[in-house]
Amino acid sequence: MVTMKEVAALAGVSITTVSHVINETRPVAASTRERVLKAIEETGYTGDAIARSLVTGGTKSLGLAVSLVSHPYFAELIAAIENEAAHAGYSLVLIDTRESAESEQAAVRMLRSRRVDGVLLTPTSGSAALPELRRLGVPTVLVDRLTLAQDTDQVGPENVQATSTLVRHLADLGHRRIGLVTGAPGVPTTDERVLGYRLGLGRAGLKWDEELVTQSLEPLLGQVSGLVVSDHQVLMGVLGAARAHGVRIGTDLALVTYGEVEWAELVEPPLTTMAQPVEEIGRTAVRLLLSRIADPERAPETIRLAPALKHRQSCGCHQ
Amino acid sequence: MVTMKEVAALAGVSITTVSHVINETRPVAASTRERVLKAIEETGYTGDAIARSLVTGGTKSLGLAVSLVSHPYFAELIAAIENEAAHAGYSLVLIDTRESAESEQAAVRMLRSRRVDGVLLTPTSGSAALPELRRLGVPTVLVDRLTLAQDTDQVGPENVQATSTLVRHLADLGHRRIGLVTGAPGVPTTDERVLGYRLGLGRAGLKWDEELVTQSLEPLLGQVSGLVVSDHQVLMGVLGAARAHGVRIGTDLALVTYGEVEWAELVEPPLTTMAQPVEEIGRTAVRLLLSRIADPERAPETIRLAPALKHRQSCGCHQ
């Protein structure tokens, strides 16, 4: 690799000067700068981020530790994050937490050893990495899955009100028995949505029945006329089951779901969905992280972004 | 951050010894090793990949320069790549080429300056980065989009035969006028599929008509009874257009498409698709790259992985 030394030799100056013209960190005579720039051009010098990091301490890189598997809007989220980070001159080190606490721990350790300037994390349940990051003072922001403790920067979707809205919509349509199909309990997102569901029920004057909250469609068949689906994974299961049992969505069963999908309008009936503001979540997460890197003392923020209802026909509405 | 020096001090040895017990690069007396390990434990030492890289030259990281936007199976591909890389002890630096030659160039430069051990690249058309990588001898493997020149390792789907198969299937069902909707010409993948389409036509004894190759459904309406769709993006457009024009897929128009989607069975009729072996492509790409890193002199390989036909009903078959 081309080093500063070679550039310096070619330009007939010291590496000190080369460094200063590159970083514009001290005035350099115009003619000298010219020579240096030309030498850089000729040699194709790119610099060595590794060496630079060693002395400056920073790496201009962010760690992104997420659960790659099974995330519907994963691609969008990463793209948004990459984009925002790139704009700020940061690059991303991607690592899969494999949805397990120990993988997560290993992932974060690796990121630390690579000296990333900050970490974006989707915590697994029972995360041991989070306390460690806090203890070490590594700038961190939680994405998508939030913790109750508001002692860390975090950004994710608003779940309670949104779910309540979904329930209300079904109730307004006249449904009295409304079910909820969710993912695994214990995950904050799931719990919040259950809470929102309950809240919505209350507001509609309907009573809570824990039998109506399940993890698959089957137990609910014949029990409910309205259904709230709490995430993408679950949605796929529900749709498959509905098909298998000959349940006609929108007619036999009014359905509203979380997770906007590109094919929402291609199925019959088109799906009424609650679309997560994925891109905005990604953007905000990066901004939050960068601002924390800039000011480690800032008070932690929790940002919840409201999802948007995409009203189509699976809820039974004809327009 | 905890450094080797601190560990060494705590263990009462030199940093040389600490280094050797960590890397197992020279025998160390059992008792000494014990002490060092304990000191590492106590201090929470993680090592500093940056400093290590500076001296060893390697970084144990791979650059992944892809076009994040608009890639349907992007998530799967990245997950597969991450997984394979992680298994081999490598981490990933992700960067979006933004589908432009200059972004790509900048991306690759950045990866170089970060001293990644190798690069996985989805070349944009007119890529300037590729020659540069070759010239500099950076281990590189092309993913998904392949070049004609077989002077670089590359892995992607087989397109010609697969497309031909798709055409043949429609022809066997009795269709005489078969259209092809593709993405932008010039992209190798597109060109190969057009070629396969042509080949399939020939094999079926049908004649080529360039009017039947378009980038959207509209010009083909009423012109064809069978349709091959060449990728995901295009598929979304075609399905939307079909809906808008009241064209019934499977009945009015037999359709087969590239790009398996999770909702293939949820639409009416279920989609007959050609599923790319995404995961295998990702795995193979990483393996190829690692083997090249290990042996830079190895002759370049081009690997094409066969996609699998998922036979459903949009082709008009009831079965």
Next chain:
DNA sequence: TCGTCCCCCGCAATCGCTTGCGCACGGCCG
């Protein structure tokens, strides 16, 4: 003519780690 002040630039220490060399200490053989 000489001192002062600026402008430009180079010296060398430093970041945390790896690694070639070489030293010290015992044990063993002759």
Next chain:
DNA sequence: CGGCCGTGCGCAAGCGATTGCGGGGGACGA
């Protein structure tokens, strides 16, 4: 008892950058 060899470790030289400090020399005023 002396020499040799094996075992266990430490010294110090880098890796390629950044950066505090200081030096040389020209311009200008006294």
